[in-house]
Amino acid sequence: MSLVRNLITKLESSALFPHAELSACLRTSDADEIRQLFSAACKMKERVTGRSVFFRGLIEISNVCMRNCFYCGIRKDNAKVQRYSMDEDEILHAAKKALDLHLGSIVLQSGEIQSSEFTERIEKLLLRIRRETEEKLGITLSLGEQSAETYDRWKKAGAHRYLLRMETSNPELFQKIHPKKQRFEQRVACIDYLSSSGWQTGSGVMIGLPGQTYDDLVNDILFLKEHNVDMVGMGPYLPHPDTPLTQHFPYTSGTLLLSLKMIALVRIVLKDVNIAAATALQVLADDGREQAILAGANVIMPNLGGEEFKRNYNLYEGKKDLNDNDDSGMSRLLERLKQLGQKPVWDEYGDPRHFFSRSHP
Ligand code: SAH
Numbered sequence: 625m626s627l628v629r630n631l632i633t634k635l636e637s638s639a640l641f642p643h644a645e646l647s648a649c650l651r652t653s654d655a656d657e658i659r660q661l662f663s664a665a666c667k668m669k670e671r672v673t674g675r676s677v678f679f680r681g682l683i684e685i686s687n688v689c690m691r692n693c694f695y696c697g698i699r700k701d702n703a704k705v706q707r708y709s710m711d712e713d714e715i716l717h718a719a720k721k722a723l724d725l726h727l728g729s730i731v732l733q734s735g736e737i738q739s740s741e742f743t744e745r746i747e748k749l750l751l752r753i754r755r756e757t758e759e760k761l762g763i764t765l766s767l768g769e770q771s772a773e774t775y776d777r778w779k780k781a782g783a784h785r786y787l788l789r790m791e792t793s794n795p796e797l798f799q800k801i802h803p804k805k806q807r808f809e810q811r812v813a814c815i816d817y818l819s820s821s822g823w824q825t826g827s828g829v830m831i832g833l834p835g836q837t838y839d840d841l842v843n844d845i846l847f848l849k850e851h852n853v854d855m856v857g858m859g860p861y862l863p864h865p866d867t868p869l870t871q872h873f874p875y876t877s878g879t880l881l882l883s884l885k886m887i888a889l890v891r892i893v894l895k896d897v898n899i900a901a902a903t904a905l906q907v908l909a910d911d912g913r914e915q916a917i918l919a920g921a922n923v924i925m926p927n928l929g930g931e932e933f934k935r936n937y938n939l940y941e942g943k944k945d946l947n948d949n950d951d952s953g954m955s956r957l958l959e960r961l962k963q964l965g966q967k968p969v970w971d972e973y974g975d976p977r978h979f980f981s982r983s984h985p
Pocket residue numbers: 695696697733734735736766767768769787788789791829830859860861862863864904939940941
């Protein structure tokens with residue numbers, strides 16, 4: 625029996641988490657096994673969401689960050705970064721572009737800032753976006769760890785999805801790639817709070833981190849399942865030259881194949897969640913996002929920020945200028961999706977089914 629058949633049989637017949645089967649799928653280099661894995665993931669996706677592809681217009685609103693994550697190019701101590709913060713009008717302009725393109729949803733992402741000014745600035749921004757776009761856009765936030773009160777205020781102001789990757793489910797590895805005062809437990813507490821307080825909650829990991837094992841990746845899938853996430857965003861770890869992690873492990877990077885396998889396995893195990901075709905995949909192959917769609921992902925996040933901002937939001941090296949926000953870039957992407965038999969969905973929030981099927985404590 626093939627590896628993926630084994631996995632599915634185990635999932636259907638046993639309440640135990642299929643560690644060994646998942647690990648075997650991650651390790652295999654057999655082309656036929658890999659084809660079967662992607663095909664099984666696509667079948668699962670079709671069962672739960674059809675061939676729909678949802679879009680979220682990504683707006684990278686600021687690269688100012690108070691954190692010093694060892695892998696990230698916009699970390700506080702990287703003095704080479706030219707810092708920017710988009711003002712309200714600039715962000716509104718990008719949000720309206722999402723409306724014009726009929727994308728249905730936006731993601732506001734930035735470096736992490738914990739302050740009452742920042743909380744208030746985002747709150748006001750959300751109220752204005754809701755008002756000026758007549759609530760036609762789903763709003764996802766990706767603004768790092770915050771207090772419960774801040775999360776509550778932003779939810780009340782109109783956001784309804786939050787992305788906070790745990791980066792890895794291995795607490796020791798987490799500590800190796802973050803400064804001491806960033807605690808794994810705190811990150812997990814934020815994810816659990818979001819999930820229990822009515823947010824559609826997304827999490828995920830970087831794939832191919834220095835020191836990460838196949839077992840870690842299997843445990844990442846288990847973590848996402850146990851924490852009942854609605855959305856998953858995962859992508860390859862990509863080195864940035866001006867970070868401590870790259871200086872210590874100069875030749876380490878994630879691969880496209882391992883990232884695609886993780887997407888496929890998360891689809892097979894978690895079933896009705898939304899899975900993003902991460903932008904980082906595009907660095908490893910021009911059609912990285914389309915390949916992810918064929919491995920079980922169902923969300924694409926075209927970058928809507930202006931040129932001057934996108935250039936300075938470099939989490940890793942090699943970020944492609946995707947030109948998603950001009951008409952020709954978007955129509956090229958659509959043409960490719962059509963060739964792959966996928967069905968772009970317009971003007972809908974595109975909520976993950978999982979959010980409605982899970983119980984809300
Ligand atoms: N500050 C916010 C969001 C910005 S970073 C937060 O902390 O959630 C968004 C994601 O980019 C991170 O969660 C991380 O998984 C990813 N990322 C950062 N540096 C990266 C790198 N060098 N390679 C790949 N992904 C990276």
